[in-house]
Amino acid sequence: MDNVFDILSERGYIDQVTFEDELRELLGKESVTFYIGFDATADSLTLGHFLQIMVMMHMQKAGHRPIALLGGGTTMIGDPSERNDMRKIMTKEMIDYNASQFKKQLSRFLNFEEDKALMINNRDWLQNLNFLDFMRETGVHFSVNQMLSLDSYKNRLDQGLTFFEFSYLLMQSYDFLRLYRDHNCKLQLGGSDQWSNILGGYDLIRKVENDKVYAMTFNLLTTAAGTKMGKTQSGTIWLDSEKTSPYELYQYMRNVDDNDVEKFLSLLTFLPMNKVKELGRLEGSEINKAKEVLAYEVTRLIHGEEEAEKSQQAAKSLFTGDQDEGSIPFTQMDKSQFKEGLWIIDLLRKADLIKSNGEGRRLIQQGGIRIDDVKVKDFRDIITLEDFTDGKLLLRKGKKIYHQIKI
């Protein structure tokens, strides 16, 4: 049987590992319990998280046991290595709600039956932690001198860092210790930005329990342009279909940079590597085929076969001419609103395509808005029932953003 370590390595997930050879051997011979932490800072997981979920799925497939650790407790502090505008403190209610959403989403990807995977909230132990006990047991093992030399803190030194945030490392390390004790968890995974946080736990367990555990980080999802993957003009790509529709996800993946295709196929799909390489070799406009496969596969994994199919249909028909709306995002509106006629700008706003009337005017002046593929020339235009065919009207913003109005 293939060692999952080799699979992860071949597909390009791995960034840094402690004791690579030992870990590889361990993963090859027994079922290992491992964990990844998810801080509940938003009410949905993102495409960035999906990369981590992919790793968990690979691991579970290979017979290892994932623990998804929801950061109900740590989120109350906030990881200081995340960008500095994240300092706002979230309420417990928000965090709990977010954690419950994460839980729902994670259940789609991992098999939680018969304890094949666990979902645990670190609030369970952080909530009622006794400060003195914690400091005597855990705090004594952390050297401030060492912590200050970490990049994640160094960057923060000139911007201010409170003790509140400084203690984040201790909490995350303590998490690892708890999971080690309670569930024999021997491995922590995370994004490459988590390396020092993970090593904190690794060190702690070594000191307190005199045992060796392992750490592994993966490359963050970045594009060839060096920017963070999963961020768009309209914000983040979410896994929640309410927040990012399957069609949008499909389009996002369909539009990735040529240079990213092979990488994303490898990281975000389960296609065998020979197939990935084959698709990656396509050149010129041929590579569009690879992008279609990528978009389809990712949408299928996240939203299921049916949605992937619909998104692909919609994309094909829109970009090749014949009108089959499939699963293009749409807004349902009331007929009566068009009796008197509705100002085009108002319509765009209702469809959420623009943020202000000024933006709408600008777009129209620049020729960026089309209705049923006819360029809108005047921003004073009024839309009436006559503009609809079969109760539908297709708005297009720019080259590739489509939105339907149904009445």
Add this chain to the structure above:
RNA sequence: GGAGGAGUACCCAAGUGGCUAAAGGGGACGGACUGUAAAUCCGUUAGCUAAGCUUUCACUGGUUCAAAUCCAGUCUCCUCCA
């Protein structure tokens, strides 16, 4: 607790009385070119049914015909000292 410095739009950053809705860069958006790609070029980037008007330069109040710019107070952050 003491001394000094800073707070400008999505981000970085110029601007120290009127010519400033605020230079420049990044990002983003629209157009051209393409392959629903990249690169390049052009344009846009506070709000408003808009050649005019309204609200903006941490906050509050003041000086002035006129304030991002001057004064007073408040808040937040940074640096050094204790």
